[in-house]
Amino acid sequence: MIALPRGFYQRPATEVAPALLGKLIVHETELGLRIGRIVEVEAYLGRHDLAAHSSKGVTPRTRVMFGEAGHAYVYLIYGMHHCMNVVTGPPDSGSAVLLRALEPVQGLSLNTSGPGRLTKALDIDKRHYGADLCGPDSSLYLADDGHEPIAVLTSPRIGVHYAGAWADKPLRYYMGGSDWVSGKRGTVGKTGPAADTTKTM
Numbered sequence: 001m002i003a004l005p006r007g008f009y010q011r012p013a014t015e016v017a018p019a020l021l022g023k024l025i026v027h028e029t030e031l032g033l034r035i036g037r038i039v040e041v042e043a044y045l046g047r048h049d050l051a052a053h054s055s056k057g058v059t060p061r062t063r064v065m066f067g068e069a070g071h072a073y074v075y076l077i078y079g080m081h082h083c084m085n086v087v088t089g090p091p092d093s094g095s096a097v098l099l100r101a102l103e104p105v106q107g108l109s110l111n112t113s114g115p116g117r118l119t120k121a122l123d124i125d126k127r128h129y130g131a132d133l134c135g136p137d138s139s140l141y142l143a144d145d146g147h148e149p150i151a152v153l154t155s156p157r158i159g160v161h162y163a164g165a166w167a168d169k170p171l172r173y174y175m176g177g178s179d180w181v182s183g184k185r186g187t188v189g190k191t192g193p194a195a196d197t198t199k200t201m
Helices: 013-020 115-122 161-168 194-200
Strands: 024-029 032-044 072-077 081-088 095-106 140-143 152-155 172-175 189-192
Touching: 013 032, 013 081, 013 095, 013 172, 024 095, 032 115, 081 115, 095 115, 095 172
Parallel strands: none
Antiparallel strands: 024 032, 024 140, 032 095, 032 172, 072 081, 081 095, 152 172, 152 189
């Protein structure tokens, strides 16, 4: 499989997020390939988005978010769970897309419904902070096998109640009909068939 090109990520997070649905995340480990199909994501729009880590500016934790698109932003929550984002947009935008759930495809024996669970199943942790997902020698990357979901649905993001008006914005995107989507499934909008959504590239 071939990694998605950097140009795929060099767009606003609101374009990259729905386009990621149906794509594969691939981790080449010593124990073999671990592959999952992305079925749920959340977009974080940068400094002005009060739910985004980058709203606090550049810190040792968030510096990768202000760098080149197509890199991994991996962080630890609750002292035990890792979450993985892909950096999007132009440099200094601070935008990224959180991977929230996967449909297992190959080599995944653990639950992949939820951002902390999918990284555990894929064996992704802080070692992968800043990993170049577009590098020719990268063992962690995203790929396209031509799969297109029937529909892309939206809702507010999960767990961002602290973000004021940003908590209600429909920036969570997920595949309609998927059994692997995590958390609440209340739909506030529909972007239409993925065939339309993913052609914004």
